[in-house]
Amino acid sequence: MKIPVLYYHKIDFPQKNAIYKGLYVTPKQFKRQMALLKIMGYNTVKPEDLLSFIKGHKLSVKKPVLITFDDGYENNFINAYPILKNLGFTSLIFISTGFIGKKKSVLDERESVPEDFLDKNEIKSMYNDGFYVGSHGINHYYLDRLDEGVLIGELIASKAYLENMLKTNIDFFSYPFGSYNLGVMRAVKKAGYLGAFTTVKGKVGIGDNSYELKRIAVNGYNTILNFLYKIIFLQ
Template identity: 30%
Template sequence: MIILLIIILLFLIYQHINKEVPILMYHRIADIPNDRNTVSPIMFEQQLQYLKRHGYTTISLQDLYHHFTLKSPLPSKSILLTFDDGYEDNLMNALPLLKKYDMAATVCIISNWIGQENNWEDYKNKPHCRTMDLAQLQEWLKQGMFICAHTVNHPFLPRLNNEEILHELASCKISLEHQLHIPIDFLCYPYGDFDNRVKILAKQAGYKAALGIFKGTDFWRNDLFSLKRVVISSRQPLWEFALKVSSLHMIFIGMRILEYRIKQYRDLLPPTLLQRIFSKHGNKKHINKNN
């Protein structure tokens, strides 16, 4: 009976993860050594080659939204590529490769950072770069790519009051729509940080869906306002990338969700209780060692 239950559970997990569309999260595409959030152009091209060779089709957030709301069919091996923050190297380095392999991507734009130097990253001792300016964003769109909102100033949204959150969400949408002359229907939460209050205000601001990462997301449920993404870093070999774009990508997300939940519950425990737990654990190890 136990074996049968395990088989049924594994089957249900497989059925669930097999229906999910991988949404990949990138930042910069450039040659920056030892920066986990920057993928080199060579590595990025290898990843696109892998996707092309194995029959993946890039889709847009609008395609995914219609799939969820209208049951519109998607290609059998659909995938979504997203770039946070709108760095200039997305246009210079990523766009030619995307065009070469006939793929599309969505860049998430911070309305107050358009055409700005990355002064917000000085503390990381990174070389200076710029975000795309308005003309470059228009070129990005002209080449068949997509844009979504990433707030006005890139704050931790749950730390703000309702009025501040609504300003970050609504003003970004209005500003981008006015400057780019396109509807901005989709949002990306800065740092993947949001809560139910933020989701409600995102709907109120007029968005159709929003991208998270793993924090605040539900492994079992598809929620248009907490779409799960898998992080693509500079530190992973191609075989790991292959797993992250397969049905097994949900395992990576599930592990991150579980890790976050454990940290949440750990933080709820009183410090004195944690000290007693670790003290007992240390004493047991000491006793076992003596025995």
């Protein structure tokens, strides 16, 4: 048995001039996907559960799934949060702390369409409601291209910022652009994170590296059958 960790970016209708339209999953698509998971008997788990699973411990829930969001878009709060809550699901949201409460286009210098990011109150309300928060760095840099000092700053300051805001430990990280190498993995561990998520395609299995957790991308071009295929057949 392996655990699927899904990752999303924006739950919204694509902006007209957006270049990366695949990053938008519409609220209707998302609702169908989550309803399908519910019907199939999936249960959302804590990120910590994944760590005990890879170490060989048995999970108490059947059909575990972890739903994650990268970047921290406000549409996660407006469109995804109510759908998840309604089904009794939770999720893990990775925040780039430099974008909190801002309207920016961040993903790529080619993307010119600005997006609204979650503000502090929205992050706090989801956290207080049982949702999980992780770090996605400060500035959404390619971490494998940074000098060590800047790298450590991105990892430690974003963690400290979120910990101070939520009065909790921030134990999980997701690599911006999915970019990492051995040095980045070591720095993430050294900064005190317990695990990190990649964009490497696949499910999480026993014996996997905590700092190289695989995920399954869900994009706006996926039909419900594509989604079902990923959940069931992808290894």
